[in-house]
Amino acid sequence: MSSSADDPYAIRAANAELLSLALIDARNHTLRWFAAFADRDAVDYTVVDIVERAGQYQDDWIARNLQRSRGESCAADAPRLPPVNDRLMVDGGRQHHMPLFDDLQAWLVQTLETTLDLLHTATPDDAGLHFFRLALRHEDRLGEALAELAAERQLPDAAPAGVPPPPWRTLAARPPREPLWLPSQRHWLGSRMGGTVPEGERWAHEVLLPEFEIDAQPVSWARYVEFAEDAGYDRRELWSDAGWAWVQNTSRRAPRHIEQLRGAVLVQRRGQMQRVAANQPVLHVSRHEAEAWCRWAGRRLPTEPEWELAAMVGASRGFVWGDVFEWVAGSARAWPGHEAGPGALDRVPRGAAGVLRGASWMTRARERHPKARRFALPDQDTMFSGFRSCAL
Numbered sequence: 001m002s003s004s005a006d007d008p009y010a011i012r013a014a015n016a017e018l019l020s021l022a023l024i025d026a027r028n029h030t031l032r033w034f035a036a037f038a039d040r041d042a043v044d045y046t047v048v049d050i051v052e053r054a055g056q057y058q059d060d061w062i063a064r065n066l067q068r069s070r071g072e073s074c075a076a077d078a079p080r081l082p083p084v085n086d087r088l089m090v091d092g093g094r095q096h097h098m099p100l101f102d103d104l105q106a107w108l109v110q111t112l113e114t115t116l117d118l119l120h121t122a123t124p125d126d127a128g129l130h131f132f133r134l135a136l137r138h139e140d141r142l143g144e145a146l147a148e149l150a151a152e153r154q155l156p157d158a159a160p161a162g163v164p165p166p167p168w169r170t171l172a173a174r175p176p177r178e179p180l181w182l183p184s185q186r187h188w189l190g191s192r193m194g195g196t197v198p199e200g201e202r203w204a205h206e207v208l209l210p211e212f213e214i215d216a217q218p219v220s221w222a223r224y225v226e227f228a229e230d231a232g233y234d235r236r237e238l239w240s241d242a243g244w245a246w247v248q249n250t251s252r253r254a255p256r257h258i259e260q261l262r263g264a265v266l267v268q269r270r271g272q273m274q275r276v277a278a279n280q281p282v283l284h285v286s287r288h289e290a291e292a293w294c295r296w297a298g299r300r301l302p303t304e305p306e307w308e309l310a311a312m313v314g315a316s317r318g319f320v321w322g323d324v325f326e327w328v329a330g331s332a333r334a335w336p337g338h339e340a341g342p343g344a345l346d347r348v349p350r351g352a353a354g355v356l357r358g359a360s361w362m363t364r365a366r367e368r369h370p371k372a373r374r375f376a377l378p379d380q381d382t383m384f385s386g387f388r389s390c391a392l
Contacts, residue, residue, distance in 0.1 A: 006365035012133065013195035016119050019132050022366065023119070026139040027112045029364075030054050031105065033146040038101050050146055052104060054139045055111035059083070061131045061343045063114045071127030072341035126195060133196040134343050140364045141345065147362040148382050151257065151284075154268065174279055177216040177318040179391070180310060184211045187309045190335050191371045200346035200373040203337040207305045214302050214310050215388035216318045218326060219293065221265045222278035224285075227293045228254060228261040238295045242352075243288030246379050256284035256381045280323075281386045287327045287354045287378040290387035299389035301329040304373075306390060307357045311370040322368055324386035325356040332375045349375050360384035 004010045005022040014022065030051060037047040060080065062068055067078035115135065122128040186208050191201040233253045236244055246252070254261040259268040265276040287301075294300050302310070307328050310319050332353040340347045356374040359367065362384055376383060 008366050008369040011136070011366040012197065012369075013126075014129070014133060014136075015124060016122060016129065016132075019129065019136065020116055020119060022136050023112065023115060023132070023139075026136055026143075026364075027054065027108065029143050030139060030146075031108060033143060034101075034105065034108075037146070037150075046149065047146070048104060050142055050149070051108070054142050055108045057138045057343075058111050058115045058135045062118055062135060063111065065131065068118075068131050069123060069128050071130035073127065074131075074342050076342040078342070130196055131343060134345060137198070137367065138345055140367050143364065144360070144362050144384075148384070151384075152382055154257070174217065174320070176279075179213045179215050180314050180317050180319055181213045182209075182211065182306075182310060182313070185209055185309075187305055189305045189308060198346040198372065199338065199340045199344045200348055200375070201335075201371045202339070203335060205336050209305050209309060212302075212306050213391035214306060214314075214319075215390070216314070217320045218281035218324055218386045218388045219290075220279050221276055221282055223297075224255075224282040224293060225261055225265060225278070227296050230296065232292060232296050235296075238292040239288065240291060242378065243286075243292060246286070246288050252289075255282060255286075255289060258284075283324055283384060283386055284381050285327075285385055285387065286381040287376075287387075289381075290327045293387075294389050297389060298392060300392055301327060301387060302390045303329050304355060304357065307388075308370060311358065321358040321370075322361070322363070324358070324360050324384050325374055326358045327385060327387040328355050328357050330355065346373065346375075352378065354378050356383070356385060 004018055005014075005025060010018065011022060034047065034051045037044060064081040064083070065074065065078055066081065067074040115132070119129075119132050122132065186206055188204045189207050190204040191197045192204045197203075232238060233247060239247060257267055258265060259273060260266040265278065266273045267276055290301060307326065311321050332349050332355050334348040338348065353375045354377070356376060357372070358370075359372065360383070374383075376385075
């Protein structure tokens with residue numbers, strides 16, 4: 001596959017040729033995941049539900065959408081053609097589960113072929129290519145969802161060939177680096193117009209940042225163990241009201257999937273204990289845990305502008321990101337001029353949702369963009385999530 005199909009900047013303005021390569025790669029990735037999970041004697045409907053969304057999104061927004069060429073000017077309720085495959089019953093825009101492995105696999109191949117045929121006749125502008133770019137991002141996200149499911153079920157061996165193994169197996173030992181100090185400056189937060197920009201990044205607006213100090217690397221297990229050994233999960237003063245209620249309700253004493261957090265970090269995997277290297281980033285933490293650690297350490301979570309600026313200018317000074325999604329301070333909010341279009345994947349939620357920045361080791365290379373935002377509730381810890389801190 002062309003290296004351009006892995007470029008997070010190029011892919012947002014990809015032409016039909018580049019999109020074709022990336023869509024084929026994404027569908028092959030989905031099929032490999034599906035085969036890794038599949039048991040022909042027992043239908044796993046959770047996996048089926050995730051996998052079928054890849055075909056369903058392309059079928060709904062590309063193959064059957066009579067206004068697909070309008071791009072974001074397409075009506076959310078635009079008229080749709082009937083399904084080509086009469087074996088699929090459609091209810092409210094969603095396919096019913098397909099219990100047979102071969103049927104679903106064949107349908108995924110068929111929907112991709114239809115998508116590629118229509119792609120080669122699409123107008124070569126942002127409107128004409130909009131839903132094809134969204135379909136690619138959507139399918140790349142489904143790969144992450146399947147990786148999260150494998151982790152939740154403690155099935156690390158489920159990952160297919162070509163999928164990177166978890167960081168406790170692969171991350172090279174990194175020597176500790178001192179935090180970065182960045183002077184006060186103006187920064188354009190978010191993305192400018194051009195190509196297909198995720199809704200959560202709209203639109204770029206200038207902010208003034210005071211000087212700040214930020215960790216060069218995400219908080220490691222070694223630093224997190226110190227918090228746990230200092231009774232971090234038992235000290236009410238370290239937790240927000242919502243965080244303390246979460247600790248009490250879940251009886252949590254360590255991040256998700258962690259069996260032991262005293263002296264050494266051990267992870268339970270398929271009945272076997274695996275030691276996690278102390279220098280690797282803490283994983284599967286909720287924002288409640290990230291905030292409690294920061295209070296214990298006398299530090300704080302970075303703001304979105306701080307994290308984004310450091311990610312864009314700090315690489316030469318040792319700023320490392322992309323191993324885990326990282327919680328940042330503040331609640332999810334729309335930025336000036338934001339409008340979610342039809343088929344949006346990054347709608348800004350209302351309520352108490354938080355924000356994660358960066359990417360995880362399971363994020364496809366083309367989705368590793370320093371402007372990218374993800375949203376999740378503060379108690380969510382199934383994502384490959386960690387955090388870093390700033391000086392008060």
